[in-house]
Amino acid sequence: LDVEGKLDRLPLAYFDHHERGDVLSRVTNDIDNISTSLQQSLGQLLNSILTVVGVLVMMVSIDVGLAAISLVVVPLSAGVTILVARRSQRRFVEQWKSTGLLNAHVEQMHTGHALVQVFGHRDRALADFERLNQRVYTASFMAQFLSGIIQPAVQLVGNLNYVAIAVIGGYKVASGTMSLGDVVAFIQYSRQFTMPIMQLAGQLNLLQSGIASAERVFELLDAEEETSDPLLALPLPPVKGRVAFDHVSFRYEPDRPLIEDFNLEVEPGRTIAIVGPTGAGKTTVVNLLMRFYDVDAGSIRLDGVDIRELPRAELRRAFGMVLQDTWLFAASIRDNIAYGRLGASDEEVFRAAEAAHFDGFVRSLPEGYATPLDDDVSNISAGQRQLLTIARAFIADPPILILDEATSSVDTRTEVLIQQAMARLRQGRTSFVIAHRLSTIRNADSILVMDHGQIVEQGGHEELLAKGGVYADLYRSQFEGAFAETA
Template sequence: MRTPPVRGPVTKPHDFWHTTRRLISYTRRWIPGIVLAILMAIGGVIMDIVSPKVLGSATTVVFDGVIAGMRKVNAGMTVRSFPIDFKKIVSILMIVVVLYVLSGIFQLVQQVVMTRISQSIVYQMRKDLKAKITRLPVSFYDGHSKGDILSRAVNDMDNINTMLQSSLTQLITSFFMFFGVLFMMLTISWKLTLVALLTLPLSILVVSFFAPKSQTFFRAQQHELGVLNGQVEESYNGHNVIKTFNREEDAIKEFKEKNGRYFQASWKAQFVSSFMFPMMNLIKNLDYVFVAVIGGIQVTQGAVTLGNVQAFLQYTNMFSQPITRLANLTNTIQSTIASAERIFEIFDEPEMDFEPGHFPIVKSDKNEVTFDKVDFSYVPDQSLIQNFNLNVVPGQKIAVVGPTGAGKSTIINLLERFYEVNDGSIRMKGEDIRNKPRSEIRKRMAMVLQESWLFNGTIFDNIKYGRFSATKDEVIEAAKAAHADLFIRELPDGYDTILNEDATNISQGQRQLLTIARVFLADPEIIILDEATSSVDTRTEKLIQAAMDKLAEQRTSFVVAHRLSTIKNADKIVVMNQGQIVETGNHEQLMAKNGFYANLYNAQFIGNTLLS
């Protein structure tokens, strides 16, 4: 089957502001809660930046009392205790406690509100994404890897959740803290503020140098980690092949190389990022020293109180925090918007047309299925099926054969409406299948594919997947009809046996028998068997073939076959090549023609004889 190219992951948004506006509009119904959380965050910042100055006034009261006492001592007066106003100090401390308690309450409310909102937003986005995915055509899945879709549904959603839950309020609080601290510093001393600001360009220089470097190395680290994980997963899944071809040393060597690249990328990322905080601390400490020295001089001159210098020193410590935090948030915001863009890309994908068609009903057409002048292509201007015509009467067994790429599976995809025809019509009992909802069409059909799909659960539940309303007896009868009951009962837990991931605790043939039992339970009008016996041994093939023959009794069936020996008893064999029907007839008729089918059959028969 031809498929469009798979798209790769996005590391940065292509249109930052458009995606940002779209993400904000998506959160519209939670705007009141977000505003409340932001107000709580701002309130907490205000409490935090006011507290040092209030606390500094207590130091001033103590200092003034000590100075007054020292003056009395110097004047020769007897001083039993320094005249410190402890009542005022206690009242100041009570105010500080209230401020810190209020700050904690504001931050707690903000965190609870944003956690609730962020989870609600991502919950809704996941629901919308799931609903969207169900409306997308099969061509979308052909053009995207499973890992890519899962990454968008899980990892990208988590990025958005983290941003909304913490990074958004951090962004707001950092902004207000920077200007709030600057304002409080100016209320104390504009001269000390200038001294504190002298190191600001140096801080910005450090952040602007190290942050992009760190971001680049962390991106490389994540890339190498993904490559390493892929190699580990590939080696684990293909360990039998690796052992069979004695490639253990090669696999170990490849792992060492990838692990070494990951180590180098990770080491560089950690090394560069670790420089930022020591450098910022150095700048902060230099700032602290300059302010302490000059502030001390101003205290001796009476220009500033000791308490205000103490508060100013605290503000100096707080001043660099918003800059560092904003630098770190830059990468997070870029990553989040890129994640949102990847999710919105799926939202913008064209959906299947769910409106019923209005194609004329051909009352004279009594066939179960009719392909009438069907044209189809996966890629525009590269036609695959051209002027395809086929009439299938009720109860007929149709085998579709041909070389790889002939269009066999495409015919099934069109019948199931996984894809829509470009031209022509596919009718069931005279009515175009586009006149009916896809669900109604598919209720009439069931498939057994080459790759048997079973989910993690019990054998009983896997069979019951064909019809959820089925009773236990009906499930067992379906298993018996599919020749699966015997091997199921031989398992330790019988029908309650849990199938592990990929159902590897039973054989490929047993998995196929379970999928056939599922189809028996569904009891469809039309069955589709797509290369259902191509990957099993001869003995199991006979069991599966017997089960499929029984399944096909009194039903219309389509069999896409690779082993031509399995379709000798088909009522009609449709031989395809390059999207065209080149021959039609039963086995004997086609062999007598000595044409394309006979060449295929003889080539396969001779090959099997030589191998036996």
């Protein structure tokens, strides 16, 4: 539960810099390994400590001098253990780190299986798997080999102790200071004294493996979290949709500025299109608006309130998003649409699908809205997946819309229908539309042309074309290229 809660509190930046397979490995493999290590080691540890203490009391009652000799075994065994464990522990850390990398590779190859096949990189994927698997094997072998040395080394120390007690005990019997029965009994106790120590040494590989996994889990638990919502966070009043960026600056990397002194005022109900070359900062503006990242300087205000003073959950409920990447769940089509507003009725789901021009396709399926989507959502096309996410935005009925290449995966005819549906959806709502296909934003109230985190042009479609600037160049290059291809 602590780990699950931690994942919910981690910022988006953490997942940008850590592979999903490695995170999953920490949450599953490492935690399972910690549990196994504790279950198998704690009982043995308690039993060994009680045995050592009980046997030591009996040895002291027989002969204090011989008991002191037996006690020398403890620091000697500890020294041998520490000497070897220092080397083996590094191997255990490498083993579980390599396991995380291997899982990340498997997850990537499974997710991109079709792409691997299309480009004919199956052999390369297998070679990468073999390399990572060999790395896991090598680290595991060396970890087990080194930790396996500890038990025989401790056993050697125990045997030397046995010899020392036998020699000194024999001398005491010969000199008449100790009876033969006491020596025999003491030798038996010395065996029982060293046996738990050897058993603990045998369990050390489990303990070291568990410690290595614990380091990875605690590294996750110690990761920097999202800044907490203010203790006296303002409740979000009914949203009108006025958005203001006031001297906003932001960078993903400390030495690489992305957005500097960005200013924008958006009135309620207006549609703002954001265009520009790749890396201009278009999607970053949306990430800042949703508080996936916090600004480095300046402020973003929603209806006059700094969004950092609002609870994140309430802020994000004010937005509906349709992204270029469609994220669907292994559930029915009906449940995927209703995810936009939990508790939505069937009638509301049907209306949302109709508005997104998705209803006709769904009703043509044998199971209709009860059609299950598999894990890879491979039983419907990319365009249909996009339509489903648009229907999800319809049912959410948010005051502010964010459309990031929302029609990128649909054909031209469907795009026209979607644009008509989006026009109805945008009525009375503030909308941010990120687009590369400039044909989709002609009717926007205002078009922002961004480059290197700055607004280089702003205005309506015809106005920007008349200026003959960056937007006009983008527009002409896009449509002239299309005409050239057609010709």
